[in-house]
Amino acid sequence: MKIRTINYLIKEGAVNFFRNKLMTVASLSVVTAALAVFGVFFLLSLNAGYNLNILREQPEINVFCFPEIDDAQVDQVEEIIKNHPKVASYTKISKEEAFDKAINEILEGNKELLEGFDASIMPVTFVVKLKHPSYSVEVSNEFSGIPNVEKVESPQKVMDLISKLVYWIPFVSFLLLVILFVVCVLIISNTIKLTVFARRRDINIMKYIGATDWFIRWPFIFEGVIIGIVSAILAFGLTSYGYHVLESRINHDLENIGIDLIYLLKVGDVWVRIALTYAIIGVTVGILGSVTSIRKYLKV
Amino acid sequence: MVELKNIVKRYENGTVALRDISLRICKGEFVFIVGPSGSGKSTLVKLLLKEVEPTEGEVIVNGFNVTQMRPKDIPKLRRSLGVVFQDFRLLPNKTVYENVAFALQVTEAVPKEIRRQVPMALALVGLSKKANVYPGQLSGGEQQRVALARAMVNSPLLIVADEPTGNLDPDTSWEIMKLLNEINQRGTTVIVATHEKQIVNAMKKRVIALDRGVLIRDQERGIYESEDKNDKLFD
Known part of the structure; x- marks a missing residue:
């Protein structure tokens, strides 16, 4: 053509x-x-x-340490979380932050209710984001077994959904x-x-x-x-x-x-x-x- | 030029349209093919265009063996002849000029040639002034003249017209036949299938008469009816 x-x-x-x-x-x-x-x-x-x-990155699991453990023991827990392959990111909430948060959010600023207490009664908490929501059961169980961890909370139903x-x-x-x-x-x-x-x-x-x-x-x-x-x-x-x-x-x-x-x-x-x-x-x-x-x- | 050898055409529904037709048309001839409806005129024209295949026999047109031709060569055959139909078959979305030019476009002619040939063809059929008009705005006679211009614009050796005056009034029919005659005078072979008794009788050309698929008469300077049987034959 x-x-x-x-x-x-x-x-x-x-x-x-x-x-x-x-x-x-x-x-x-x-x-x-x-x-x-x-x-x-x-x-x-x-x-x-x-x-x-x-x-999928929204749900977090909260890892609470025993309030009475010292900084070195907290670091050990942090080390395990930090190196876990299924963890996307985490933030550490110190005793002081937890204490402030408790006063402001739970007690709505009524400081007097906690009079005589200080931040040492609060646990150090790690807020952990997972790479995939389906990992939550497995990872929660694993983290429960870490020494010095008191309990692990995960919003299971939301995670499943x-x-x-x-x-x-x-x-x-x-x-x-x-x-x-x-x-x-x-x-x-x-x-x-x-x-x-x-x-x-x-x-x-x-x-x-x-x-x-x-x-x-x-x-x-x-x-x-x-x-x-x-x-x-x-x-x-x-x-x-x-x-x-x-x-x-x-x-x-x-x-x-x-x-x-x-x-x-x-x-x-x-x-x-x-x-x-x-x-x-x-x-x-x-x-x-x-x-x-x-x-x-x-x-x- | 055109040669039919022992052509039999049987359609799938069993109708036999042509029975053992043999004929030869030479260069420069003007031939009428006459006969009543169903006599096989249209089938004969369709064979020449390779629109239908013969059941038996051989068709040769412009040196092409039509019966043995491969489908991809059909355009070559159709470019070598000009066709005129009863219903004009112009492209409604193209102007008169474009309709005529189209026959040259398909042959991939150079633009210069197209610009030269198209006005000449339109002048011959007397439609130079209507070059930019669409077919819908023309009368039947004018449309058929456009079709004639299109058929002859690439100087074919042969023009085949299937009932070219079937949709026209008597005066216009005469104009078209005169144009066909004029084209023939310039050396082009013309084959016209027609019902027009008066025109056929007046023009005194070769007449090939068909009846129920049989070639009953082939006569130089002939007339529509055969002399001995007169009108009875085509009633």
Whole structure:
């Protein structure tokens, strides 16, 4: 095929895009809608994944030492926790900090109730974050066995729930994304089929004039690509704007009511992934849809 | 130029459209193929375009052995001849100019050649002023003239017309036939399948008559009906 023919065929695709107005508008809106629906769910799953990653590091287990042990013994306990392979991080709460905390948080500032006592009655505590919530039972048991440790507390039910979520949410959201992807592909290729069907007579005429199959096919493919790209841009504009508005509002509201457990990703964090996904789906479906739906009408 | 050797065409539903047809059409001839509906005229035209395959026999068009041709070579055959249909078959989303130019685009002609040939073809059919109009805005006769311009723009050796005047009024039909005749005068072989009794009788060209798939008459300077049987034959 000669270069000027390729130019001609690309131009043909572009011209068809503008001349078949009704079909162009129909496919653009369907493809844009399909992509937008896909995008909304994609954003949901990105956010779910992001928040899960935060969540899985949230639960902490508290390791209380006996109040009467000396600093060297505390250091021994700290050494074991520090070197444990399943520990992500830990903080040490000294006797004094624990004492202040007890007065401020538990007794609500009523110092007099603890009169005659000092910080020495409080245990040194280690607040330990684990690498994965499912380790909590095992690690709690291990830490209970450390000499000079009085007791270990772990929020077992929360840990169990979180470890289930960490397992199921990515799995379910991946499954739903796949289903939604297939649905999008079907809807989009069906639309392309309709546009090709509307022009089956044209294809037939071109065959009679002596056009080769590829000569007929290329403009349809380019048209499909243009529809894919334009829809991707439209869908991107729609979802990213909508998401931006929603995100700033929800994050603001969450902050106001004091929930810092859930945080929505900013548009800036996700736009590359969204744009790429749209472009890839739009273009591949545009190409595949054109090629497969045109095949039937080329047999003349 | 065109040669049919012992052609039999049996469709899958059992209809026999052509029974042992042999004929030869030479370069520069003008040939009418006549016959009532169902006589096999359309099947004969379709054989020339390789739209249908003969059940038996051999078809040779412009030096191509149509029956043994591979599918990928079909475009070459179709570029070597111009086709005109009853229903015009113009591309609705292309202007008159673009429709005619399309026949050259498929052959990957150089742009300069396209810019030269298309206006010439349009001038010949008298539609130079309507170059930028879409087919939908033209009358039937004008549309058929565009189709004629498209059929002849790449100077084919042969033009095949399947009922080219079937959708047109008598005056317009005459215009189209005169144009076909003019194209023939310039050296192009023309084959016209038609019902137009008056035109066939007036033009005194070679007439090939078919009836129920059988070639019943092949006559130089012929007329629509055979002299001896007159009207009865095609009732």
